[in-house]
Amino acid sequence: MANDAAIMHSLAADLGWPSYQQSTVERWQDGQRSIQLDYIAEEVPVSLIYNGMPHVVMLASPTNLEEFALGFSLTEGIIKTPQELLSARVYNRSNGIEVQLKIPDERFQCMADKGRNLTGRTGCGLCGASTLKQAIRQPDHVSSRLILSAMDLFTALKGLQQHQKLNQLTGSVHAAAWAVPGKGIIQLREDVGRHNALDKLIGWLMRHGENLSEGFIVVTSRASYEMVQKTASVGISFLAAISAPTGLAIRLADEAGVTLIGFARGDQHVVYTHPQRLTHPTIL
The missing domain is CATH 3.10.20.10 (Ubiquitin-like (UB roll))
Known part of the structure; x- marks a missing residue:
C-alpha cells in the first residue's frame, strides 16, 4: 500500500500497545490465491x-x-x-x-x-x-446559530479518507471528525468503537478549547442514540453520519436542537432534523 511507512510512523503506540499488528494471510481474489502481509487493527x-x-x-x-x-x-x-x-x-x-x-x-x-x-x-x-x-439521558437543548452549506459538508466528507490513517492500513476502524465551514476537517480521531472515536474527538476539542458553536461532527458510522446524546451533551449542534440514524436518535436530535444528517456520502445526504442549519444551492 502506498505510503505505508509514513502511515505506520504516524500510528506510534501509546505506552507500548500497538494500534495494529501485522499478520501473514491467505488472500483469494478472482479464484487466485496469494500469501500477503496484512495489517490488523488492535482492540x-x-x-x-x-x-x-x-x-x-x-x-x-x-x-x-x-x-x-x-x-x-x-x-x-x-x-x-x-x-x-x-x-x-x-x-x-x-x-x-x-x-x-x-x-x-x-x-x-x-x-x-x-x-x-x-x-x-x-x-x-x-x-x-x-x-x-x-x-436514556436528556441533554440540555443546544442553541447555536451555526449555518453551513452543503458544499462544506461535501468537503468534509471528501477529506475523511485521507485523515483516516489507521483505517487506510486496516479497513476496520471508525472515525469521528471535527470540521469547520470554509476550513474542512480540523481534527479526526479513530477507534475500533464508534462511541470511543467520538469521545476521543470531544476530548481533543475540550482540551484545545475549540469553539463548539463554529463547527460540526462527521462520523463514519450509523447515527445511534448514543452518538447524538454525546454530541448534544457538550453543546455541538450538527452531526452528520455516513450511515442511517435510528428512530430514537432522530427523536433525541429533534428534542435537543441538533441537526442530524444521515446517509452522508459523496454529494448526497438526508436531513432528519433542524434543516435550517444546512443551506443548499438554489436550483433554477
Whole structure:
C-alpha cells in the first residue's frame, strides 16, 4: 500500500500497545490465491478508574487515551467541565491499559451512586447502565446559530479518507471528525468503537478549547442514540453520519436542537432534523 511507512510512523503506540499488528494471510481474489502481509487493527481492554474505583472497561484502540477519558467523562455526565478532570494517568499493564482518573469528591459520589461497573464491548453505548433513567439521558437543548452549506459538508466528507490513517492500513476502524465551514476537517480521531472515536474527538476539542458553536461532527458510522446524546451533551449542534440514524436518535436530535444528517456520502445526504442549519444551492 502506498505510503505505508509514513502511515505506520504516524500510528506510534501509546505506552507500548500497538494500534495494529501485522499478520501473514491467505488472500483469494478472482479464484487466485496469494500469501500477503496484512495489517490488523488492535482492540485493547481499557479500564477507567475514578478516584481508585474501577468504573468501566471498554475495548478500544490504544491511542489518544487521555482524550478518550476526558471525552467519556464529559459525555457520560461524570464531570460537568473539563477542569473537573483533575488528573489522568495512563498505565500499561500486561493484560490491558488502566487510566487512573482523579475527579472532585462530589462528582465521584454522584458517579458511584449510579452503579455502572461493567465491561463495555467495542460497539457498546449503554453497557453498564443500571436504570432506564441512567440509560436514556436528556441533554440540555443546544442553541447555536451555526449555518453551513452543503458544499462544506461535501468537503468534509471528501477529506475523511485521507485523515483516516489507521483505517487506510486496516479497513476496520471508525472515525469521528471535527470540521469547520470554509476550513474542512480540523481534527479526526479513530477507534475500533464508534462511541470511543467520538469521545476521543470531544476530548481533543475540550482540551484545545475549540469553539463548539463554529463547527460540526462527521462520523463514519450509523447515527445511534448514543452518538447524538454525546454530541448534544457538550453543546455541538450538527452531526452528520455516513450511515442511517435510528428512530430514537432522530427523536433525541429533534428534542435537543441538533441537526442530524444521515446517509452522508459523496454529494448526497438526508436531513432528519433542524434543516435550517444546512443551506443548499438554489436550483433554477
